[in-house]
Amino acid sequence: MTVHTTRAKRTTPAERILKVADKLFYQDGIRAVGVDRLIAESGVAKASFYRAFASKDDLVAAWLDQRDQQWRIWLQTSVDQLAPRAQDKPLAVFDALDARFRQSTFRGCAFINTITELARLDHPGAHAARRHKESVRALLASLLKDAGYKDFEALALIFLQLIDGAIVAAVREGKPDAALRARQLAELVLAARSKKTQ
Amino acid sequence: MTVHTTRAKRTTPAERILKVADKLFYQDGIRAVGVDRLIAESGVAKASFYRAFASKDDLVAAWLDQRDQQWRIWLQTSVDQLAPRAQDKPLAVFDALDARFRQSTFRGCAFINTITELARLDHPGAHAARRHKESVRALLASLLKDAGYKDFEALALIFLQLIDGAIVAAVREGKPDAALRARQLAELVLAARSKKTQ
DNA sequence: ATAGGAACAGACAGGTCTGTCTCTTTTATC
DNA sequence: GATAAAAGAGACAGACCTGTCTGTTCCTAT
Secondary structure, three states, X not given: OOOOOOOOOOOOHHHHHHHHHHHHHHHHOOOOOOHHXXXXXXXXXXXXXXXXXXXXXXXXXXXXXXXXXXXXXXXXXXXXXXXXXXXXXXXXXXXXXXXXXXXXXXXXXXXXXXXXXXXXXXXXXXXXXXXXHHHHHXXXXXXXXXXXXXXXXXXXXXXXHHHHHHHHHHHHHOOOHHHHHHHHHHHHHHHHOOXXXX | OOOOOOOOOOOOHHHHHHHHHHHHHHHHOOOOOOHHHHHHHHOOOHHHHHHHOOOXXXXXXXXXXXXXXXXXXXXXXXXXXXXXXXXXXXXXXXXXXXXXXXXXXXXXXXHHHHHHHOOOOOOHHHHHHHHHHHHHHHHHHHHHHHOOOOOHHHHHHHHHHHHHHHHHHHHXXXXXXXXXXXXXXXXXXXXXXXXXXX
């Protein structure tokens, strides 16, 4: 090996495409963004695009799977930062949301948006979106369990629904207030439930 | 006037188009339904379509305005039927939602779907959607005020957010359970608030 | 009865969409 | 340095999109 590829490998076409797709799909919606635009903005040849992804639908699924992972990492680290103690983590979810709602790029939940935009339930993107929500539900259940709540499974479903409502309301209103309202609702729920398992 | 148009007037092209648009836009999404399909399924000539509506965007706005009216009438009559007494009406909203979620045609809130599909905030459809949500908020505030709740304005915002969350969750899950969860949350909120103004 | 407008039917234009294909240039491996 | 795969550039096909325009038929009002 004469050269070893010592030089840091440049980003692959797939990586660049995914990065651009994340921005454009989230910002403008899936159907509003054509393959030609994805190619132009990522500086990739059309043949490279279709070598990396079998179709646009494939890219949509890959995008959502990547975003799912990033989103859960974001939530976990945000919650850990905002609430060091396990018992405080569940409610910190809504503080994390509050911060996210204030970002100028915020345009709702990419997964909800995908489900509503792609009405067909069998679209690969719709499947990815449902997988994401199930993952988040499991993450919430884990937080609630560690915080000592007995019926953490039922609570996780409620929390997920509060999150969905907060996101939609924040988009509608163009304000982050919905996060605080959801947090107060969550506080009520937790206060009403039998608090600890032991 | 010899003939007086005694005979019941047949439906106008605009009415037929709106009826088909209501079905197709809601079922498949706005961008997924082309003008040609609307024309074919409503049995209308293309010239008639563009005589009735200046553009497809115009039709979208007209559709949403019509649906807004129908939706509020539906909610009001459902609530009146489910809860004759003013103090019971606010929570009956969620029983009405429950019934709606069970319909096989249910595919979420047309207005939320429109906002998320048409990312552009200045689209006439987006404006119609925001007008609708504001109307519903006012309707909820009225129900809550008549039920005797002092801070009915704040409560209406919370109820609207609970409704949004329930709708999204119901679509996600493909089950109507979210309506009951939202109702229980609403019960908690009402119980926690200072109940009456007098 | 007849004139005028509304509705139907469909061709057409100009653009955009996804996906395929060719050709050239770069990059990596031996 | 030679060879092969990867990537860039872009033409092309076929379908679909919105919106316009030209005829023909029907209904209605005088």
